[in-house]
Amino acid sequence: MMSGSQSATDIRDMLLDAAGLSLDRLPMLHVIFDRMSTSCAEHLRHMAASPMYYSLSGLESGRITEILEMYEANAVAGIFHAPEWDSHILIGFDRDFIYTMVEVLFGSDGSEPPVEEARGFSNIELKMAQTLFEQVAKALQASFSPIVDTKFKLERIETRMDFAVIGRRNNQAVAAKFLLQALNRGGEMFVIIPQSVLNPMRKALSQVVTGESSGRDPRWMKQIATEVKKTEVTLKAVLEERFLSLGEIADLKIGDVIELQATPRSRVKLESNQQGLFWCHIGQSEGSYVLKVDELIDQEKEFLDDVLPR
Structure with a gap:
């Protein structure tokens, strides 16, 4: 039999799952995904000669099925297991992201018109996506480390969103969307995390970790300085x-x-x-x-x- 406090906690979590998280009250979540985009951008710059820009374009919450419907037949998804969370998360790239990354990594200068063909992904494109999934997962793991230490293990890749199962499709989730820009074109990456995973971290995510706002982190200051120095200007x-x-x-x-x-x-x-x-x-x-x-x-x-x- 559950105690009174356990019962109250379970009921509160059920209500939160049904209502959805208030993202405005979780500022640390924005910090985590901003760090993730910076880490991804830095890694991609070492892989390609053409400049690329990676940025967090938005955070939203909704039911998993509603989020995935927007990408049906237009994206590839990596399903990751997070053992410490006893759950799964999803990282996805839309078609424009895949096409842009193929051009960038294979040395295109952007002179050719962008590919707009709605076809199945090739083996090369899926292999490239797998490599990128693993790099993005490392960036996400590092970005979450101030809050919780967890690892993400890639279990499989799906091109059909109705097979991209990370829990009950009617459950609430948080989706972070990132914009990639390169060769005068771009694409979108998205990360979907079930709300049930984030609920236990609400308190930690509701405030910026000590030192994020008042103190200066030398590593991040150096990172920012490095990025600023890479800015191209016209003389x-x-x-x-x-x-x-x-x-x-x-x-x-x-x-x-x-x-x-x-x-x-x-x-x-x-x-x-x-x-x-x-x-x-x-x-x-x-x-x-x-x-x-x-x-x-x-x-x-x-x-x-x-x-x-x-």
Whole structure:
């Protein structure tokens, strides 16, 4: 016979299962999946030459059958066993994700139009998906480690969502959706975790783990710095700026010559996003023009020169 406290706990869990989790009250869940997307992106960058962007696009809750219906005949799913949770989870890639990853991993430059054929997945595509499933599972395991230590073992791969069983299909679950962008195209990855697995962790997931918001984690600070340094920016070298009236510009014709005051010894302004960065000198090397950085531009002085009358 169950005690009164056990009975109350069981009833409370049953009510929660029926109602669904309030994701707004589980901020740590967002942190976990953000970490997972960062880890996946970092791993994929080592596998391909083309830049790829991975991001958490949303969290939602619903019945397993309703979530999977959106991907029927359009995705491949990996079914994982989590022994410590005594349950299963699902990781899936939609068709666009698979097609994009095949192009990226096999060295495509994106010049060919994206594949839009709705066909069965090839053996190569399924083998690639299996490799990616295992890498994503490791990222998910590492991301959950501050809350609970568990392992995910891949049991099988399904291409029919009605066979992707991880519990009673009418049960509530949480789905995290991730967007992959590469070669001017992309796709979606999704992770489905039964709500019954997350219910015992509600308290831990309701608050950010100590040190996440107030203290600085050196490992994550280094990770963020590394990602920021990989950001591509456009540099523009400005030899001279001339100011013409609209009438003068309208009168310009092919063959007209615009005289500049600059000489080969004039300094060139190197800027990005309309903000001056360095003063440089122009030169030549092996038949090409080159710039030699001479001086860092004083941003405050540059701002005052722009806004104050001369």
